[in-house]
Amino acid sequence: MHPREFGNFRILQLLPKGGMGTVYLAENLLDNKRVALKLIELGPDLDRQEIAAAERRGANLQKQICGIDKRITNIRDFGELDGFFFIEMEYVEGQDLSELLRAGPLGVRFAARIGLDLSEVLAITHNFHAVIDGQSYRGIVHGDIKPRNIRITPDGELRVLDFGIAKALSLTRSFTQIQFGSSQYSSPERLRSGEITVDSDLWAVGVVLWEVVTAKPFFQAENGPRLEHLIRTYRAVPPIPEQFPKAFAAILRKALHADPAQRYRAASEFGADLRAFLEGRKTVAETMPAAAVPIAFDNDATRRTAVPVAEVDDATRRTQQPPRPTPIEKVLPKNRTYSVSRNARQVIGFSLLAIVLSFSWFVLHEINVWRKGDELARQLETERIKDLNVAFVRYQELQNETHIPLVLHGPRRAMTEKLLASADRIILEFREAEAPTITEQDWIAAEAALSKALQLSPSDKEIRGKIYLCQAHIARIKGRSRLSGKLLNESRTKFEQAHNFMTKSPDPFIGLATLYAYSLNDVDRARDAVEQATRRGHKRGRREKALLADAHQRRAERLMREAVRAEGYPEEKDFLERASTDLEKAQDLYRDIVPFGGATASLRRAIESTDLVAIRLRAIREGA
Structure with missing residues (x-):
């Protein structure tokens, strides 16, 4: 239809x-x-x-x-x-998370923010209480958390779709409970029992986090029944890629633990650990020892057909009782000394041959990976690959193939350089352009590129500083558009953190100057930030003069409003005199840059305001 x-x-x-x-x-x-x-x-x-x-x-x-x-x-x-x-x-504009993942992994910090948003939403709904048609609902479980039900709006906000349906179905017959959920994101307990609980949602969030950082399903199988079998028999968390931060890996390990008692027991706990990770604090998950359950693989399945090796060995031992050993002296005649020596040499020979063949295969395999990596590096350097998300996925695939990180030195360097160049274009434009046109989406794209670069060079402080810089600008833009003091203060903190990692860079101070001038309304700190940027090599131009002129004019206008409220009181004169000083400074700065931007109109407004202030001050003095 x-x-x-x-x-x-x-x-x-x-x-x-x-x-x-x-x-x-x-x-x-x-x-x-x-x-x-x-x-x-x-x-x-x-x-x-x-x-x-x-x-x-x-x-x-x-x-x-x-x-x-x-x-x-x-x-x-x-x-x-x-x-x-x-x-x-x-109808929510934007893209489903599943669409975004087609381009490749989205980065650890992006994943953590997605997980934090989901945890905060679930913390509310899991404790929600309502009465509908005389029936009481205590705690609403989503039951179908998956990338397709998570939408990212054009301004980077998360929206959860199709909420509440699964919990409502839990009141009907059991066969409908699973119909509404996707097996791929169902916990082992849910598939075994058919029950949808709070734990079902928290497990699904963990699976979503895995997909966001790997762009691969947590479970893979050739058909639905096989997939459900893999999930039901799940025994241990698979190896987590080494390039992920240890704190984030610990969160994944806890969220996807085979033992439900070892997982997060509430959405608030999950969210608290993700927030701690984003803020650089120690997580609860890091105190949990890594799972040490060995994994055996079924050739007919995928990489997650996990069965403890101990069970396999034990089953093998029970298959056939070993024969009672016969004393050696009864079966080994004296004239067999030469035969034993020959057999030993054969065993040694076969062993050496196996070692040589294995080593040869290993060398050939690593050479093949090196060739693929070298080709990827050339494609990046010649810009035959322009989509960095596609290139990054290819690099990660090679990284999973090799056992010698040095083999990928060339593509790692080329990939890092391209990612940094992508972000630096945005940072440089904001620094150098007199009228930058950088949007929030540009900063989000730059942060995503830098997050990937940090995975390749985890110890690079400059990359970490640039990530803080991008996050500061994102919070600045959002804070100003939403009039959110919390976001504006977060922006200031992020700029300061960026400076701690980029002590010689003017970029954090250029951002702070913009923040103080247009959002926090602090002229003195805006001027100090401009001076700090200048000391670090930034050339003070018309943009900085316009910024300070606007800041003085905005403060003067606030003082004039205060003077109106204080009319007839001694404070009125003080407000007007301070406003007059700011207006004179604004006029001087505007005259230096006319006709840049809207300086002409701003200068005219400053002159008109100065005349009004002068008239009122004259009236006050004459009245005195």
């Missing part, structure tokens, strides 16, 4: 399938807003009735939850119409 119209909706296009229904991009003809419209066909059979009832309960729950946290998609309306149960949802 792909109707052109449905009730008061005009169907525009089909969207990715959602749960047990079909989802369309539609226009609500009553208010001309674009919405996501989910349709579930009704029917007389028990299954369809249960599905519709579950969707109704889920929509009702989600409608209440979305009012608590904006990261949960808003439900506008739901009901029955023309043989369908419909849910009208807010």
Whole structure:
């Protein structure tokens, strides 16, 4: 079914399938807003009735939850119409996390921020209480956390889609419980018991984090039954790539531990560890010893058909009782001395041959990896590969193949240089351009490139400093647009952290000057930041003069407003005199840069304000 119209909706296009229904991009003809419209066909059979009832309960729950946290998609309306149960949802612009992952891994810090957002949302919903149709709900479990249900908006915010449906289904028959979840993200306990719990959501968050940093599924199999078998028989966390920070690896290890008792027991615990990692503090997960369960691999399965070796050995021992040993002197005649020596030489010969062959294979394998790496380096240097995400995935694949890191020295250097150059273009434009046009998305892209570069060079302090610089600009832009003091203070802290790693760079101070002038309204600190940048080699130009002129004018206008409120009191004169001083400084700076930017109009406004202040001061003095 792909109707052109449905009730008061005009169907525009089909969207990715959602749960047990079909989802369309539609226009609500009553208010001309674009919405996501989910349709579930009704029917007389028990299954369809249960599905519709579950969707109704889920929509009702989600409608209440979305009012608590904006990261949960808003439900506008739901009901029955023309043989369908419909849910009208807010349409969220952006890309699903699954779409972003097609380009390759998204970086550890990006993953941690995704995980933190999910944990915060789940911490709220897992403790949510509501009464619907006389039935009490204590704790709402999502039940289908996966990249397709996580949307990243154009401004970098996370939104959780399709919330509450799985928990509603837990009240119906057991076979429907798994239908709404994706086996790929189901915990072993969920597949064994069919029950959806808080632990199900936390496990799924761990699997999502794994995919974000590797761009590969946590479990892989050739078909659904085999996949479910792998998950049910899961025994141990697979080896985590060495390039990941130890703290983040510890979080993954704890979140995906085979023993549920060793995992995070609440979303708040999971979120607290992710926040600690992002802030550079020690995590609880780091205090947990790494799992030491050995893994044996089934040739018919993928790399995660894990069975403890101890079990395999024990099973082998039980297959056949070994024969009772016969005393050696009874089976070894005296004239067999030469034969024993010959057999020993044969064993030694075969062993040496095996060693030589193994070593030869190892050398040939490493040479092959080196050749692939050398080709990747040449493609990067000649720009035959321009998509750095694709190149980074290829590098990671080579890294997983080699046992000698030095083999990939060339491509690692080329990859790092390209990633740094990608980020440096944005940093340099903001530093050098008199009227930079860098957006929040540019800074997000730069941070992603730098996060990949840091994985290649974990000890590089300059890269770490540039990451803080990008994060500071992202917080500055968001803080100003949302009028968020918390984000603006976070921006200042990030700029200071960037300076700690980039002590000779002017970039943190250029950012601080912009922050103080236009967001924190601190002229003196803005001027000091400009001076600090100048000492570090930054040439003070028209942009810096305009920045300081704007800061003086903005402070003067605030002082003039204070003077109006203090009219008739002694403080009025003080406010006006201070405003007059700021306006004179602003005029001097504007005159130096006219006609740069909007300096002409700003100068005219400063002169007009100066005249108004002078008139009022004259009146005060004459009245005195």
